[in-house]
Every structure is written in C-alpha cells, then in structure tokens.
Amino acid sequence: xxxxxxxxxxxxxxxxxxxxxxxxxxxxxxxxxxxxxxxxxxxxxxxxxxxxxxxxxxxxxxxxxxxxxxxx
Numbered sequence: 001x002x003x004x005x006x007x008x009x010x011x012x013x014x015x016x017x018x019x020x021x022x023x024x025x026x027x028x029x030x031x032x033x034x035x036x037x038x039x040x041x042x043x044x045x046x047x048x049x050x051x052x053x054x055x056x057x058x059x060x061x062x063x064x065x066x067x068x069x070x071x072x
Contacts (some may be wrong), residue, residue, distance in 0.1 A: 001019075002017065002018060002053050003015040003016065003017055004016050004017075004053055004054075005023060006033070006040075006042040006044065006049065006052070007042060007043055007044070008040075008041060008042055009029070009030050009041060009042075009043045009045065014040055014042070016028045016033060016035060016040065016053070017035075018054050018055075019052040019054055020036045020037065021033060021034070021035055021055075022034040022035060022036060024046050024049055024050055024053075024055075025046070025067060026045070026046045027041075030042065030043055031043070031044060031045060031046050031049050033049060
C-alpha cells in the first residue's frame with residue numbers, strides 16, 4: 001500500500017491511498033480530494049495533487065454552469 005502525504009490549509013498533514021481516490025475537485029482556494037471514506041481538503045492545486053497521486057490523465061470538465069444555461 002502506497003500513501004501520499006498532503007498538507008491541509010490549517011497546517012495538518014494527511015496521508016491518502018491513491019487507490020481510494022474517487023475525484024479531485026478544484027475549489028476557490030483549496031482542492032477537495034474525494035475518497036471512498038469521505039472528502040479531504042488540501043492546499044495544493046489539483047494538477048499537483050493528481051501528479052502526486054500518480055494519475056496519468058485528468059479529464060477537465062469545462063461545461064459552462066451559468067444560471068439558466070441549457071446544453072444543446
């Protein structure tokens with residue numbers, strides 16, 4: 001089992017198993033890492049977190065989310 005050390009915004013350290021990561025979500029200031037055990041907030045950008053977790057490819061969702069926008 002491989003664990004990756006990540007820092008939280010309040011200065012604490014958490015260890016995450018890359019096999020348990022479900023999603024990496026960019027927030028306004030921080031990054032949320034969704035795992036099977038629940039969400040964890042880290043201070044690194046999503047690209048750095050994904051690289052540390054060993055993910056080869058990230059799919060970015062660039063769909064507009066404006067109010068009232070309907071996709072075609």
